[in-house]
Amino acid sequence: MPHIVFNKTDLINTPSSKDGVEFKFIAKSYNFTTHERNTEYKIAVENQGKEFLLTLKNKDNDQMIKIDKVTRIAPITLVKDALNAYVDSINPKIVFSNTNSIHQKAEPQKEFLKDINYFVDEFKTDKEIQIEVGFGSGRHLLHQAKNNPDIQFIGLEIHTPSIEQALKQMKLQDITNVLIVNYDARLFMEFIDSNKVGRIFVHFPVPWDKKPHRRIYSNGFINEALRVLKFEGTLELRTDSRKYFDYCTELLTNLPTGKITIDINKDLEISSKYEDRWKKQGKNIYDVVLQSQSVDEPLVIQKDFSFDFEINYEDKISSIPTKSIVDKDFFVHIEDLFIMENEKNSGLIQLTMGNFDRPVSKYLLIKNGKIDYYQGSPLPTSSNIKAHNKLKEILN
Numbered sequence: 001m002p003h004i005v006f007n008k009t010d011l012i013n014t015p016s017s018k019d020g021v022e023f024k025f026i027a028k029s030y031n032f033t034t035h036e037r038n039t040e041y042k043i044a045v046e047n048q049g050k051e052f053l054l055t056l057k058n059k060d061n062d063q064m065i066k067i068d069k070v071t072r073i074a075p076i077t078l079v080k081d082a083l084n085a086y087v088d089s090i091n092p093k094i095v096f097s098n099t100n101s102i103h104q105k106a107e108p109q110k111e112f113l114k115d116i117n118y119f120v121d122e123f124k125t126d127k128e129i130q131i132e133v134g135f136g137s138g139r140h141l142l143h144q145a146k147n148n149p150d151i152q153f154i155g156l157e158i159h160t161p162s163i164e165q166a167l168k169q170m171k172l173q174d175i176t177n178v179l180i181v182n183y184d185a186r187l188f189m190e191f192i193d194s195n196k197v198g199r200i201f202v203h204f205p206v207p208w209d210k211k212p213h214r215r216i217y218s219n220g221f222i223n224e225a226l227r228v229l230k231f232e233g234t235l236e237l238r239t240d241s242r243k244y245f246d247y248c249t250e251l252l253t254n255l256p257t258g259k260i261t262i263d264i265n266k267d268l269e270i271s272s273k274y275e276d277r278w279k280k281q282g283k284n285i286y287d288v289v290l291q292s293q294s295v296d297e298p299l300v301i302q303k304d305f306s307f308d309f310e311i312n313y314e315d316k317i318s319s320i321p322t323k324s325i326v327d328k329d330f331f332v333h334i335e336d337l338f339i340m341e342n343e344k345n346s347g348l349i350q351l352t353m354g355n356f357d358r359p360v361s362k363y364l365l366i367k368n369g370k371i372d373y374y375q376g377s378p379l380p381t382s383s384n385i386k387a388h389n390k391l392k393e394i395l396n
């Protein structure tokens with residue numbers, strides 16, 4: 001992590017700029033939850049159109065400046081340049097620095113690797129969609145894609161080496177009908193239109209016998225799967241775990257709609273890496289296929305993350321809860337507060353919010369009483385919207 005340690009000096013003046021880097025404002029920690037005596041500052045920076053925060057705090061008898069993790073941006077050279085510009089502005093004695101900008105290696109071509117925001121704002125297709133959850137080695141996903149060129153495949157995975165491997169194979173085999181997303185499959189379907197998907201493959205998911213809340217299958221996941229599936233589209237589980245099979249069968253048989261088919265040791269055209277392993281061990285392989293029997297309402301994504309009121313920040317501070325607010329499917333936790341000393345009624349609120357499985361860390365920027373999300377709104381998931389509404393209640 002790039003950082004610079006230097007002898008204590010005065011803070012930079014804001015607003016100011018140095019070597020093309022703009023220093024916009026400074027907010028001082030209120031030590032809201034930590035009550036530490038060690039004062040921390042957040043310094044708002046803009047470099048080449050990207051806004052982020054730097055953290056300045058004491059380190060022994062010196063000071064250290066580094067990127068604020070919540071607002072981390074890429075490429076890292078923009079951060080290093082900002083750190084260098086900060087110390088060049090105040091000209092202290094430098095104790096340590098690892099911010100020499102080194103020429104960055106070119107990113108490998110990642111045309112088919114998509115950020116989740118792409119599915120919120122841009123993704124459109126007239127083709128049928130098929131989704132594979134946790135594609136691992138990618139053997140099944142790429143086999144399907146090659147044999148079904150008219151179908152748009154989406155591969156979901158959270159293990160980066162598997163993603164790199166699949167992208168490499170796609171390039172070697174010239175496969176262009178797959179989009180890869182590094183995102184938790186339990187939350188992905190929220191961004192896919194209703195009645196668009198022909199098949200969802202969930203092959204050999206981790207059974208999580210000791211942590212069932214981490215399982216892919218839940219009532220929420222199944223309901224979202226049914227919504228995105230076309231009439232007669234299928235959600236296809238393949239597993240070697242008898243416990244997982246029983247758990248899923250119970251969830252699926254209690255649904256008000258849908259048709260279930262169960263098989264044991266069915267042969268597929270292609271055997272995945274995990275399947276090979278279990279077959280060699282002589283284990284049974286179970287298939288449970290749920291077929292959609294309904295046509296669902298179109299998807300409406302709620303995207304309003306505005307705050308339609310102003311606050312008196314200094315007055316509000318004493319009533320902001322320090323404990324997490326936890327509800328059935330969302331939470332809000334205010335982590336810390338920062339106050340701008342040379343601007344009235346202004347500061348930063350650091351918080352974590354949203355879904356327990358995928359919490360989001362953000363800052364709220366308060367400028368003369370107006371509130372907004374720093375670096376833009378959270379992803380419009382249903383949990384984030386609920387958490388946002390709770391925040392409005394807390395701050396209003």
Ligand SMILES: C[S@@+](CC[C@H](N)C(=O)[O-])C[C@H]1O[C@@H](n2cnc3c(N)ncnc32)[C@H](O)[C@@H]1O
Pocket residue numbers: 133134135136137138156157158159162183184185186203204205206216272273274275
């Ligand atoms: C046991 S492996 C099976 C891989 C592959 N389907 C196969 O049959 O060889 C499970 C895979 O699911 C991925 N995974 C686990 N939880 C996930 C989640 N919530 N969203 C997306 N992928 C997940 C893991 O990273 C892992 O690659």
